Amino acid sequence: MLMPFSPTFPIRTDRLILRPFNHDDLEGLNAIQSLPEVARYVYWEPRDLDESAEALEIRIGQTTLTEEKQPITVAVELAETGELIGDAMLFWQSEQHRSAEVGYVFHPRHHGRGYATETVAALLELGFDGMGLHRIFGRIDARNDASARVLERVGMRREAHLVENEFVKGEWTDEVVYAILRREWRARR
Structure with missing residues (x-):
């Protein structure tokens, strides 16, 4: 992989x-991040406007990879209307192992329509074809059945169920890891 990658x-x-995110996305991002059902399976609590503004500033700068342990973060909008419906990222984990992690959150009003699956598929293509990665994985709260279905639909396999491995929001939580290799991704296409 050649650095920097954008x-x-x-x-x-x-x-x-x-x-890429821009400053005009604050209201739409906060509409997503302020919802308890969105924050349920992530590390942060529902965010107020100021907290979403801080998160937005970080996301605006996450468009180019210059070293491992960095994400590319994207705003997901409906092509037909321009509405911001989600937030997704491809987090470059290791240059040596050519691996990355996918993550995403969507406004609940847009759940169940395949938008998360479509987004993750685009991020897999970016990682495998654009960056030359070997392996891409997703880590989810074991209770998040909808997210598990998204990862399964794009061809990821369930690799691990880690029991009570993280203390999140006052409770021990299980984590499930899904992954797909470049050769598996290509075979599906």
């Missing part, structure tokens, strides 16, 4: 546009 934006799918 995707050619926007990334278009059948129904979505994945693009």
